Amino acid sequence: MMPDQVFFAYMSSRDQDPVSCDADSLGAFETRWLAEVVRLREEAHGSPVDTAAVRAAVDRAQGVEARILARACQLGVHDGTLGALRAWRARTRVVMWVLLGFALISGFGAALAVLGDGSRPVNVVWALGGLLGVNLFSLVLWFGGLWLGGADAGGVFGRGWLWISRRISSLGDSGVHVPRALVGLMGRAGLTRWWLGAVTHGLWLLALCGALAGLLIALSVRSYGFVWETTILPADAFTTLVGRLGWLPALAGFGIPDAETVRASGSAVITHEAGRLAWSSWLTGCLVVYGVVPRALLWAGCLTYVRLGRNRLRLDLALPAYTALAARYAPTSDRIGVTDAAPGALPSARIRMPHRVGSHAAAIVGLELRSGLGWPPALAPEIEQIGVLDSREQRRQAIARLEASPPARLLIACDARLSPDRGSLELIAELSRHAGDCRVWLIVPATLRERARVIHWRDALVDAGFGARAIFDDATAAITWLECGGDAA
Amino acid sequence: MLHSRTNPVRIAVVGHTNTGKTSLMRTLTRDAGFGEVSSRPSTTRHVEGARLIVDGEVLVELYDTPGMEDPIALLEMLDRMDSPDDERLDGPARVERFLANPVHRGRFEQEGKVLKQMLASDAALYVIDARDPVLAKHRDELAILGSCAIPLLPVLNFVSSVESGEAAWREALSRLGLHAVVRFDTVAPERDGERRLYETLGMLVGPHRPLLDRLVAGREREAAVRHTAAMRLVAELLIDVAACRIEVVDDSSTGLDAAVNDLNERVRQREQHCVEALLGLYRFRPDDVDADHLPLIDGRWESDLFNPETLRDLGVKLGTGAVAGAAAGAGIDLMVGGITLGAAAALGALAGGGWQALRHFGDRFVGTLTGKHQLAVNDAILRILALRQLHLVRALEARGHAAVEPIGKLVAESGKWREGTLPRPLHRARSHREWSGLDGSVGDEGGRSDAIEALRQLMEHEPEWGAEQS
Numbered sequence: 001m002m003p004d005q006v007f008f009a010y011m012s013s014r015d016q017d018p019v020s021c022d023a024d025s026l027g028a029f030e031t032r033w034l035a036e037v038v039r040l041r042e043e044a045h046g047s048p049v050d051t052a053a054v055r056a057a058v059d060r061a062q063g064v065e066a067r068i069l070a071r072a073c074q075l076g077v078h079d080g081t082l083g084a085l086r087a088w089r090a091r092t093r094v095v096m097w098v099l100l101g102f103a104l105i106s107g108f109g110a111a112l113a114v115l116g117d118g119s120r121p122v123n124v125v126w127a128l129g130g131l132l133g134v135n136l137f138s139l140v141l142w143f144g145g146l147w148l149g150g151a152d153a154g155g156v157f158g159r160g161w162l163w164i165s166r167r168i169s170s171l172g173d174s175g176v177h178v179p180r181a182l183v184g185l186m187g188r189a190g191l192t193r194w195w196l197g198a199v200t201h202g203l204w205l206l207a208l209c210g211a212l213a214g215l216l217i218a219l220s221v222r223s224y225g226f227v228w229e230t231t232i233l234p235a236d237a238f239t240t241l242v243g244r245l246g247w248l249p250a251l252a253g254f255g256i257p258d259a260e261t262v263r264a265s266g267s268a269v270i271t272h273e274a275g276r277l278a279w280s281s282w283l284t285g286c287l288v289v290y291g292v293v294p295r296a297l298l299w300a301g302c303l304t305y306v307r308l309g310r311n312r313l314r315l316d317l318a319l320p321a322y323t324a325l326a327a328r329y330a331p332t333s334d335r336i337g338v339t340d341a342a343p344g345a346l347p348s349a350r351i352r353m354p355h356r357v358g359s360h361a362a363a364i365v366g367l368e369l370r371s372g373l374g375w376p377p378a379l380a381p382e383i384e385q386i387g388v389l390d391s392r393e394q395r396r397q398a399i400a401r402l403e404a405s406p407p408a409r410l411l412i413a414c415d416a417r418l419s420p421d422r423g424s425l426e427l428i429a430e431l432s433r434h435a436g437d438c439r440v441w442l443i444v445p446a447t448l449r450e451r452a453r454v455i456h457w458r459d460a461l462v463d464a465g466f467g468a469r470a471i472f473d474d475a476t477a478a479i480t481w482l483e484c485g486g487d488a489a
Numbered sequence: 490m491l492h493s494r495t496n497p498v499r500i501a502v503v504g505h506t507n508t509g510k511t512s513l514m515r516t517l518t519r520d521a522g523f524g525e526v527s528s529r530p531s532t533t534r535h536v537e538g539a540r541l542i543v544d545g546e547v548l549v550e551l552y553d554t555p556g557m558e559d560p561i562a563l564l565e566m567l568d569r570m571d572s573p574d575d576e577r578l579d580g581p582a583r584v585e586r587f588l589a590n591p592v593h594r595g596r597f598e599q600e601g602k603v604l605k606q607m608l609a610s611d612a613a614l615y616v617i618d619a620r621d622p623v624l625a626k627h628r629d630e631l632a633i634l635g636s637c638a639i640p641l642l643p644v645l646n647f648v649s650s651v652e653s654g655e656a657a658w659r660e661a662l663s664r665l666g667l668h669a670v671v672r673f674d675t676v677a678p679e680r681d682g683e684r685r686l687y688e689t690l691g692m693l694v695g696p697h698r699p700l701l702d703r704l705v706a707g708r709e710r711e712a713a714v715r716h717t718a719a720m721r722l723v724a725e726l727l728i729d730v731a732a733c734r735i736e737v738v739d740d741s742s743t744g745l746d747a748a749v750n751d752l753n754e755r756v757r758q759r760e761q762h763c764v765e766a767l768l769g770l771y772r773f774r775p776d777d778v779d780a781d782h783l784p785l786i787d788g789r790w791e792s793d794l795f796n797p798e799t800l801r802d803l804g805v806k807l808g809t810g811a812v813a814g815a816a817a818g819a820g821i822d823l824m825v826g827g828i829t830l831g832a833a834a835a836l837g838a839l840a841g842g843g844w845q846a847l848r849h850f851g852d853r854f855v856g857t858l859t860g861k862h863q864l865a866v867n868d869a870i871l872r873i874l875a876l877r878q879l880h881l882v883r884a885l886e887a888r889g890h891a892a893v894e895p896i897g898k899l900v901a902e903s904g905k906w907r908e909g910t911l912p913r914p915l916h917r918a919r920s921h922r923e924w925s926g927l928d929g930s931v932g933d934e935g936g937r938s939d940a941i942e943a944l945r946q947l948m949e950h951e952p953e954w955g956a957e958q959s
Binding site: 187317318323330334339347391394395419421423456 | 518535543564595624625769
């Protein structure tokens, strides 16, 4: 495994259900990252025509998320998003290598600077502060950031690395969305601070390793004398301090200068071998135990946390863009199609055209009329009122009555609010056979909202054989025709 | 992809001609392109099916049928069918005999299709136009359908119409022995109309009930996800607009005008983007028949966002933040540095924003010293954006139900958005210019998505900030 891969929690991992874009490339996390990039890109620039990708996704994967990922792969390969993602990742690696090198060299240099060139004795307390002080301060800040939360937690180095990596991304359209997608994805999973923490701790770890190396090399090839100095503190304070600080490293096998040596170092530079070795061992032990080990533990902890979190990570399907895709991948309904086809032509009723009958009487009949239509209208007494037809029996009686004495003029009143149906038209046709001349009066209430129904009635009546003049929607005209005949109205 | 462990429930959608059977199909399938809908009678002349799917499993099959047109004559014919050899037939047997004889079918081709589908179904929904009077033909129709021996559930359509004769229908139906009746307005269904429809149907179909229960649960889950997504879209809009701040390079009044117009236009476009995303989320196309019932015209809000009338209509007062100079126009604050944003916003930013917020505070401080001008969108505009979008979400979720009311009615609802202190995430956004995608840059993901998330949760879980129906 490449060392930088160890640093980047987002790298590698081909362990889990890879929805492979092309066989060897992306692990589960990278695929989700790619899907996020594709989503952000589409939000910014609109969706491409993706019918083929959608179809391919349906063929290749089961479940909504897997299909969204498969679609993202398909699109990402073609529009260069995948390339941009890889390029950005490569650049972040370069940045990381540079930072790692920088950390190592700084640590190394710091150790050399703290120890000096051997011409002057080493002030042990000062040296320890120089080696660990900044590190401890930054650790406190990191914990503080973690405790207080906020968007900026994660450590200065991690933030800095991300900042530089984002600044260098000039990879075209998709390029800007690559880091955004990563930050968004990590952020929603609550992993940002741990992920950037891993980078921060990793860099510090390397810096401290550099310092350790510098310390060991300098101590190996140069001769240093060790002293401590004070103006106001009693000598016992140093004895206690050295003893307490050395207690933990001693458990790990590092040496502690005994009380005699410590006291002696206060007044003169220790030059005898045992003293030098004890001080060197103590200094190294403190650096390892208070510097290297905590950072290593935190780094490993952050990394483990991120890895675990990353394996649990799923796309947030409640994001609007994914909801829309989900509707396409897991439709809530599906058409079966026509199971019983429409006939070529529907049977339609035909009226009997005006013909001569024996009588000169006139009759009026209402069809499925309800109350509130002003029915029956005021009519001359000689007009025969057949009443309102609704049920089968009423129809039968009315037809029998008309058959017995067919009128010369029959006016059929219909409620224009109802839909004209074949049953009503059949009845109208039947009635027309038993009258010399038959016309229809559409009663249109003033409150009728759907004027379209009147038009449908007219169309249906014309289809059945009525002339346009044989259809009234005005009461006066209809009744005048009924009472007087002719087309005077 | 589609599978069914058990046989799905087959439901025929039947009714007199022109009562809205295909509309009911469209509403239940959420497929605005299903079949053909028109005010003309006998539009549907074939039987067409659709599957209702939850988690990839087909739970229900719905069949749209042609309208019954001549039930009186058909019942007469069916009644005559036993007579020849005095053999008494029960309902289904008579229907089968009718269907078996092609001669009978001629005039009753359409009704034949309906009856055939009835016999092949587990239950039927009888769609009623509640504006129609109860006529003999409807009674005969119910008698014919009732003889098919499957549960029949009357569905009262157009109940929200003023001419609705719901009471008369209910009485007539109970006289015919149909006591389970549901109201379901296909144009403007009530919020839980669909659930009640399936629950009532579940009581009638007995063994198939678990399938219908799962359908209801699945639909409610989907609705919840959709609601979350909608709230996120609105939150994104608000954060984008709240965070936006543009610098005025040219200080003259014409330069200022241009900058204000530019900002206005960007905010308008951003709102339109959100409206379109919401329509897409709820699968509305602006040209849908149903879209007539939304408070939009051609998929856009009728009144302009920056028109003072809009503010007045919604009962939003222009904020106390001083609008510096009339040139800035309604809804836009002209600021020297960050002074007009007020101490509260600055404190809020400091409390939650970390060093980036400090940097911005510094920016503004420098701005104050150098006299650099910046434009930002006023609180009042944020309020309107929130109110309008939440109103739209409500209308979309009720499929037009709420939208029948004029927009002025909104004043009574969502009181907090109208005059309360704006939520914290918006205050934070004020000091994070980089969160806004409005000035052409790409919004930052980290803190921005946290703020969007916080705002979404607020709108989703606190009724007074949300789109809950009162």
